[in-house]
Amino acid sequence: MAISPSASGVSGANALASSLRSYARDHAVHLLVIAVLAAYPGVYAVAVNSPFSAEAVALLPRVETMVAVLYFGLFAVSFDFVSGYTGYLSFGHATFYGVGAYLVVLTANGKIPLLPASTPFVLLLVLGGLLAVVFAVIIGAVSFRLSGVYFAMITLGFSQVLYVFVRDWGYLGSNPRDGVAVTGRTEGFEIGVPGVDSLSLAVGQLTGDTVELLGVVHLTAAEVSYYMVGIVVLVCYFAMQRVVHSPFGRTLVAIRENEERARAIGYNTFYYKLGAFAISAFFAGIAGGLFAGYRRSVTPESGFYFLTTGDALLASIIGGFGTLAGPLYGHLFDEGVREFLSKGGSGGGLLPYLRENVGQGTMETVVYNGMTVGETIDVFLNGRAALYVGVVFVLFVLYVPNGLLGTVRDRLILSDRDD
Amino acid sequence: MVLRTRGLTKQFGGLTAVDGVEFDLAADECCSLIGPNGAGKTTFFDLLTGKLTPTAGTVELRTAGDWIDVTDAPPHRTAGFGLHRSYQITNLFTENTVRENVRIAAQAAGGDAMNCWHNAGAFEEYITEAEAILDRVGLAEDADESAGALSHGAKRQLEIAVALAGDPDVLLLDEPNAGVSSESVGDVVALIEDVATDHAVLLVEHNMDIVMTVSDRIVVLNQGSVIADGEPAAVRADETVQRAYLGGYERGDVDDHTEGAGGVA
Numbered sequence: 034m035a036i037s038p039s040a041s042g043v044s045g046a047n048a049l050a051s052s053l054r055s056y057a058r059d060h061a062v063h064l065l066v067i068a069v070l071a072a073y074p075g076v077y078a079v080a081v082n083s084p085f086s087a088e089a090v091a092l093l094p095r096v097e098t099m100v101a102v103l104y105f106g107l108f109a110v111s112f113d114f115v116s117g118y119t120g121y122l123s124f125g126h127a128t129f130y131g132v133g134a135y136l137v138v139l140t141a142n143g144k145i146p147l148l149p150a151s152t153p154f155v156l157l158l159v160l161g162g163l164l165a166v167v168f169a170v171i172i173g174a175v176s177f178r179l180s181g182v183y184f185a186m187i188t189l190g191f192s193q194v195l196y197v198f199v200r201d202w203g204y205l206g207s208n209p210r211d212g213v214a215v216t217g218r219t220e221g222f223e224i225g226v227p228g229v230d231s232l233s234l235a236v237g238q239l240t241g242d243t244v245e246l247l248g249v250v251h252l253t254a255a256e257v258s259y260y261m262v263g264i265v266v267l268v269c270y271f272a273m274q275r276v277v278h279s280p281f282g283r284t285l286v287a288i289r290e291n292e293e294r295a296r297a298i299g300y301n302t303f304y305y306k307l308g309a310f311a312i313s314a315f316f317a318g319i320a321g322g323l324f325a326g327y328r329r330s331v332t333p334e335s336g337f338y339f340l341t342t343g344d345a346l347l348a349s350i351i352g353g354f355g356t357l358a359g360p361l362y363g364h365l366f367d368e369g370v371r372e373f374l375s376k377g378g379s380g381g382g383l384l385p386y387l388r389e390n391v392g393q394g395t396m397e398t399v400v401y402n403g404m405t406v407g408e409t410i411d412v413f414l415n416g417r418a419a420l421y422v423g424v425v426f427v428l429f430v431l432y433v434p435n436g437l438l439g440t441v442r443d444r445l446i447l448s449d450r451d452d
Numbered sequence: 453m454v455l456r457t458r459g460l461t462k463q464f465g466g467l468t469a470v471d472g473v474e475f476d477l478a479a480d481e482c483c484s485l486i487g488p489n490g491a492g493k494t495t496f497f498d499l500l501t502g503k504l505t506p507t508a509g510t511v512e513l514r515t516a517g518d519w520i521d522v523t524d525a526p527p528h529r530t531a532g533f534g535l536h537r538s539y540q541i542t543n544l545f546t547e548n549t550v551r552e553n554v555r556i557a558a559q560a561a562g563g564d565a566m567n568c569w570h571n572a573g574a575f576e577e578y579i580t581e582a583e584a585i586l587d588r589v590g591l592a593e594d595a596d597e598s599a600g601a602l603s604h605g606a607k608r609q610l611e612i613a614v615a616l617a618g619d620p621d622v623l624l625l626d627e628p629n630a631g632v633s634s635e636s637v638g639d640v641v642a643l644i645e646d647v648a649t650d651h652a653v654l655l656v657e658h659n660m661d662i663v664m665t666v667s668d669r670i671v672v673l674n675q676g677s678v679i680a681d682g683e684p685a686a687v688r689a690d691e692t693v694q695r696a697y698l699g700g701y702e703r704g705d706v707d708d709h710t711e712g713a714g715g716v717a
Contacts, residue, residue: 052573280559280575281568287556290545297501297543298618299531299560312568 066358070263073099074256091386094369096255097238100262100327102365107266108320109348109360114273115313116346117355118282119306120289124185124342125172125192129314131199131336132168133161133321135213138331139205142217150217153227154236158265158322165318166311173310177303180292189339196337212332215325222326224261236261236327262323269316270358276312277357285309289355347422351429353436362437370425374418384414453514454479454652455500455535455622460509462495462676469495471676472509477622482648484655484663487673488697493656494540496673497624500654501537502530515621531560534621538611540630540656546600550591550610553599554582557617582617589613589643605636612643616651623651629659641665664688672697 074096080089094102112126136145137157143150148160176187199205206213221235221242234257235242241254252260276282287295288302296302325331335341344367345360352363373382387410388396396407404412433440455477462470470492477483485493498504500511502525512519513533522530545553558578559565573579586592589609594602599610608628615623629640637659644666647653657663663670663684670687672680674696680687687693 275571276568278571278573279568280565280570280572283552283556283559283572284565286548287545290547291543294539294543294545294614295556296527297503297531297537298557298614299528300565301526301528308566308568 067267071260074252074259087386087390091382092373094365094372096253096259098368098372100236100255100259101324102361102368103259103262103266104320104323104327105344105368106348106361106364107269107323108317109345109352109364110270110273110357111313111316111320112342112345113349113352113354113357113360114277114316115309117349117357118277118285118289119309121177121180121306121310122185122346123188123310123313124339124346125188125190126313126317126345127337127339127341128168128172128188128192128195129165129317130321130324130341131192131195131331131333132165133158133318134325134331134336135199135205135321136161136164136318137222137322137325138213138215138329141215141222142206142213144204154222154322154326155224155227157222158319158326161322162315162318165314165321169311169314170307173307177306177310189342192337192339192342196333196339199337200333210333212330212335214330222329224265224326234261236323237329238327240329258327262327265319265323269319270361273312273316274357281305281308347426349436351426351436353439353442356436356438356442359436359438366437367422370422371418374414374421376415384410387414453477455514455654456512456519457500458510458512460496460499460511461507462492462499462504463507468676470499470506473673473676473678475671475678477652477654479621479652481668482644482653482655482666483669483671484657484667485671485673486657486660486663486697490675491673492676493673494626495676497537497626497656500530500624501535502527513622531618534619535624536615536618536620536622537624538615538626538628540626542604542607542611544599544607544610544614546598548599549595550586550597550599550602551579551582551595553610554585554613554617555579557614558582558585558619561617561619585613585616588616588646590639605632605639608632608640609643612647616647620651623647623653625653625655625657627656627658629657629662637662 077089077093077096080086080093083089108126108130111129112123115121115123115126137154139145140148140152140157141150148157152160172188172191176184176191179187200210202209219240221237221240223233223235225233227233234244236258238254238258241258243254244250244252244257246252277285284295284300284305287300288305292302321331321336324335344364348360348364348367350363351366352361353359374384375382376384388407391406391410396405396410398406400406400409429436435443453476455475457473457475460470460473460475461468473496485496487493495504499506502522505524510521510523513522513530513535514520515533520533522533522535525533545556548556555572555578558581559572559575562575562578564575564578567575583592583595586595589612591606591609591613594606599607602610608630612625612628615625625644628644629637632640641662644653644655644662648666655663655666667684669682670680670684671678672687672690672693679696680690680693682690
C-alpha cells in the first residue's frame with residue numbers, strides 16, 4: 034500500500050505532490066488499522082463491563098483469540114508473500130512454521146546443542162527464521178524445478194515427510210506424537226531488548242507479565258502478550274511490505290503474470306522465486322516461534338501438518354490472495370466466525386448467549402414434530418462451527434474471489450491499483 | 453556483424469526443423485526472415501534466444517568487440533547480452549499496467565532488480581525510460597491501462613515496447629503484424645523502420661508489403677534450410693523462392709502498400 038506505481042510515475046511537478054498525497058493516504062490506512070488493533074483490548078474490556086456485556090462477549094473475539102490471530106495471521110501473510118506474489122502455491126508452508134516453533138520449544142528444553150535453555154526469545158525467533166530459510170533453500174532448490182500443481186504437491190510432500198519425522202523422533206520428547214511442551218524453562222519468553230529487563234515483557238497465558246501503569250492502566254497477561262506479539266508481527270509485516278514494493282517484489286509479480294516473458298526480458302526467475310521462498314520462510318519461522326513462545330508447546334499437527342497450511346490458504350482466500358495484509362483479516366474473520374459459533378468456555382458466542390438469554394418458555398416451545406426451540410438451537414449450533422466456516426469459504430470463493438481486502442482495494446482505489 | 457550462427461541445426465526426433473543455418477546480422481541492418489509455415493522461423497528465434505538448445509552448431513553474439521558463444525545460454529542470459537525478442541502470440545504481463553510492463557523490462561537491464569528494500573518508484577530512471585519507450589511506440593496515453601485491456605493492435609505495439617526496454621543490440625521481431633487490421637499496417641511499418649534506425653533487426657513477417665518495404669536484406673527459409681539470401685529485389689526475382697513461397701507476388705504492390713495491404717499472408 035505504499036507509493037503506487039501509477040501515482041509516482043506522473044510526469045512533471047505533479048509527481049511529488051501526488052506521491053506525497055498517495056503516501057499519506059496509504060499510510061493513513063496503516064495507522065488507522067494499527068490504532069484500531071491497539072485500542073482493541075481496551076474496547077473489549079469496556080464492552081464486556083458495559084450494559085451490553087452479554088452481546089459483547091458473544092460477538093467480540095477474546096484477547097487470547099486475538100493473540101492467536103496475530104501470530105497465525107503473520108504465518109498466513111508469509112504464505113501469501115510467496116503464493117500470492119509469485120503464483121507458486123507453497124503447500125508445505127507449515128514446515129517453516131513448525132521449524133520456528135520446534136526450535137523455541139526444544140531450545141527451552143535444552144535439546145539444541147550450543148544453545149542454552151535461557152537463550153533470549155527474540156534471538157530464538159530470528160534463529161528459527163534463519164533455520165526456516167535453510168529448509169526453504171533446500172526444499173525450494175528441488176521444488177522450483179516444477180511449477181503449477183506439481184510444485185504444490187512436492188512442497189506438500191516435503192512437509193509431510195517432516196511431519197512424520199517429528200511425530201516419531203524420540204529425541205524431541207517423551208511422546209513426540211502428542212507434541213512437545215516447554216519443561217526446561219519456567220520463566221516466560223520475553224519480547225523486547227535482550228538482556229534489558231525493563232525493556233522486555235514476557236508473553237504467555239500463564240507465564241506472561243502483567244503491567245500496572247500509574248494505577249490507571251492495568252494489562253493482563255493476555256493483553257501484554259497481545260501487544261508484544263503485535264509489535265513483532267507489525268515489524269515483520271512492514272518488512273514484507275517493503276519487499277513487495279521493491280524492484281525485487283515487482284519482479285515477483287511479473288513472474289506471476291508471465292514467467293516465460295519475465296525470463297525473456299532477462300530475469301533468472303529461479304533465483305527470484307527461491308529468494309521469495311526464503312524470505313517467506315523466514316517470517317513463517319518467526320510466526321511459528323511466536324506461537325510456541327505464547328503457547329509453550331507444539332504438536333506435529335500444529336507445526337508441520339498440511340492442515341496448518343490449509344488454514345493459511347483459507348485465510349489468504351478469504352482475506353485476498355496477493356494483497357499481503359489480507360490474510361491477517363482473513364484469519365481474523367475465520368477465527369471470529371469460529372469463536373462466535375463455538376461452545377461456551379472457548380470464548381463464548383452465539384450458543385451460550387442464546388441459552389442464557391432466551392426465556393425458558395420460548396426454549397421449550399415446540400417448533401416442529403416435538404422438537405423444541407432449545408433443541409433446534411443445539412442441533413444447528415452446538416459444535417457446528419467448522420461446518421459454517423466451510424460454507425462461508427465456499428461462498429467466498431464463488432462470490433468474493435478477490436477476498437476481503439482485494440475487493441475493498443478494487444472498490445476504493447480503482448483508479449490506481451497496487452500492481 | 454553483431455550476431456552469427458554456424459551450422460545451426462535443431463532436430464525434434466526425426467524432424468529437422470532448422471538445418472545447418474549459416475546466418476550473419478550486421479549492426480545497422482534490418483533483415484527479414486521469410487518462408488512458408490513450418491519453415492522453422494520461430495524455431496530459429498527460439499534457438500537464438502536460448503529457449504531451445506540446438507542439436508548442433510553455434511550462436512554467437514558480438515558485445516564490446518568480442519564474439520561470445522551463447523549457444524547454450526538460457527533466455528535470461530541472452531537477454532542480458534542484448535538479444536531481445538517480441539512474440540508472435542502476444543505475451544505480456546496482462547494484469548500489470550502498460551507502464552509497468554515496460555518498466556519491469558527496463559529494470560531487468562539495469563542492476564537494481566535484486567534490491568528488495570527500496571520502493572520501486574524511487575528508481576526513476578526505469579520509469580523515465582519506460583515513458584520514453586511508450587512515447588516512441590505511440591502508447592503514451594495508455595500508460596495507466598492494464599495491458600490485458602488494450603486493443604489487439606496496441607498489444608502488438610506493447611510487445612515491441614517491452615522488447616525495446618531491455619536495451620537490445622539485436623531485436624528479434626516475430627510477426628509484429630500478426631492479426632493487425634489492414635488499416636494499421638502503415639503504423640507497424642513506421643514502427644519497424646523507426647526501431648531499425650538504432651538496432652539490428654531480424655524480422656519474421658508474412659506480409660510481403662511490409663517485408664519488401666522495410667528490409668535491407670531478405671533470408672528465405674524453407675524446410676529448415678536457407679534457400680536464398682540477398683537484397684529484396686534479388687530475392688524477389690529468385691526462381692527457387694518463387695516456387696517455394698512467393699507465388700504470384702508482383703512488383704507494384706510494394707509501392708502502394710495501403711492498397712495491397714493484404715499481401716501474401
